[in-house]
Each structure stands twice: as structure tokens, then as C-alpha cells.
Amino acid sequence: MFTGIVEELGEVVGVTPTAQDSVLVAVRGPLVTSDARHGDSIAVNGVCLTVVDVDGGVFTADVMGETLRRSALGTLRAGDPVNLERAAALGSRLGGHLVQGHVDGVGEVLAREPAPRWETVRFRLPVALSRYVVEKGSITIDGVSLTVAEVGDDWFSVGLIPTTLALTTLGTRAVGDPVNLEMDVLAKYVERLLGARPADAPVPGPVAS
Template identity: 45%
Template structure:
């Protein structure tokens, strides 16, 4: 489990194909790789990966075909910058929100505009994810815990502060960049319970519309 507060940015040094998957070797900027245990979980741009090898200032992870097909990892090449976060330890402050490292979808940055000292990003999302992304709610973008400024049916907007721009890969992310998206884990499970009729039987899109909900911005 993670919090979406990025502790370091690493650079991909090598991508080695392995039986449909890949071994990814990264060099962190400041994270001490010797402190990482084999088998430890590290969020890499929002993907929970397991340390397979470390040493010499580098750390390697194995990505299976399922992970590659559901995330941006398939497009990683030597030189790709990756957000890094070690797993939450008992007693740590939960400064962001609960992030599982299980990517729900891949979005694309549609627009970027300066906003004060920060920036506003507009990011696409599949409509299946839209019910889980709410204004003032939380979303993880490439592993970064962020607050949704505006939510639409097929996209959402973020207002990024200078600290986020300086400490994560979002500082250089331009329109056209693909990003990993993870909805808030609580919203995901509530939606599933409603879908299965376990929570609030009879609650569906039609009922919400009758009560004045569900007519969000296009």
C-alpha cells in the first residue's frame, strides 16, 4: 500500500524482454537501493512492482504481460523517467490517500496550461472510470496522489502546485503523454457493492437521475 507521495524519480536504464514480460532496470536519483529488500514492493509511476535485484545504484523489477498490457510500462524505454515510492510503513503519516498500485486505466494528457505558479492538466479517462472520479476526490496519476479539480464524463482536470511539478514526472509531462490512472480504492469498492446489489439495492443510474444526480458536466 502507498500514499501517492513521490519520494524519488528514477530513470529507466534497461528493458530486457522475458517470456512476454520484461525485466526493468532503473537508476533512482537519491533512493538508496541497498536499503531495498528483495521482494519489497515499490510503486513505479503508479504500478506496484516487486524488487527482483538491486545493487550498484540500480534496482530491477519484473513486469508480467498482464501488467504491461494494462499500464504504460510497455512504452518505457531507456531514459524514461519514473516516479518512485516505497510501500507505506506502519506508523507513517498518510499524507496523500490510499494507493494500491493497481492501475485501473491508461489516460492521456489532453491539455496543459500555466495557472499561477502551478499548472492545470486535462487528462482523458475511459467512461468506465468516470463514476469513480469525483470533483474534490482523490485520483492517482502516475502514482501521484492528486485532488480532482473538475470531473467530466471522459476527462478530468487537475490543478498542480509547484511542489508537485518539481518533485514528480508531471513537471515535464506534455500533451500526448500517456499516464497510469488509479481511482480511489474506496470509490472502487463502493461502486462494486452497488453494482452487485449488496449496497443500496435498487440504486442505479436511473434512480440517481430521478433524484437529480448523475447529470454531470459533459
């Protein structure tokens, strides 16, 4: 589990094919590797990956075909910057929102509108995911926890403050670039629970004491 608060802007060192539909990715991140061990979880652009090895500030992780197909990690090349976050520790502050590191789909940067102190960025998203996005709700973009400003049928926008622009990949994403999207897990659970309830079933009320 993660919080969507990026700890470090890392760099892809290499991407090595290991099978027909999988790769071994090597990422430089001195901060996130300072206490990383084999088997630990690190989010790379919002995708939860399992550490295989750590060597001199660089960690490696296997990325299977399913992850490559459902996220934008398949476009990574050596030299690319990536957002990094270690798994949250129990008892730590939750600065963003609950993020699983399980990408729901790939979006696309549609437009950027700079302002003196912040920037509004609009993203396209798969129509099937739009039902999980609400104004002032939470969404994770490339591993960054953000608040939705506006919502359309197949798009949404967010406001990026100077810190986010400077310390994450979202500051340099160009129009047309793909981004990883993770919807708020609470919305997905609510949908599942309501969908499983018969249409004529009463809505549970408070329990009398």
C-alpha cells in the same frame, strides 16, 4: 500499499525482454534502494513492482504481460524518468491517500494551462472509469496522489503545485502522453457492495445500544 507521495524521480536504466509478453526493467533510484531488498515493493509510475535484485542504487523488477497491457509501462525506454515510492510503513503519516499500485487504466494528457504559481492539467480517461472520479476526490496519476478539480464525461483536471511540477514526471508530460490512472479504491468497494445488495433491500441503519 502506498500513499501517492513520490519519494524520488528515478531513471530507467534498461528494459530487457524475458519472454514473449514480459520484460525485466532496471531503474536507478538511490533513495528507494537504500533499504530495498529482494521481494520488497516499489511503485514505478504508480505500478506496484516487486524487487528482484538491487545493485549500486539500481533495482530490477519483472513486469508481466498483464501489467504491460493495462498500464503505460510498456512504453518505457532507457533514460526515461519515473516516479518512485517505497511501500508505506505501518505507523507512518498518510500524506496522500490509500494507493494500491494497481492501475485501472491508461489516460492521456489533453491540455496544460500554466499559471504564475501552478498549472492546470486536463486528462482524458476511459469512460468506464469516469464514474469513480468526483470533484474534490482523490485520484492517482503516474503514482502521484492528486485532488480532482473538474470532471467531465471522459475527462478530468487537476492543479499541479510547483513541487509536483519540479519533482515528478507530471511536470514534463506533454499533450498526447499516456499516464497510469488508479481510481480511489473506496469508490470501487462501495460500488461493489451496493451492486451486490438486492434493489429492495433496506439500507442498514445505526445499531441501537
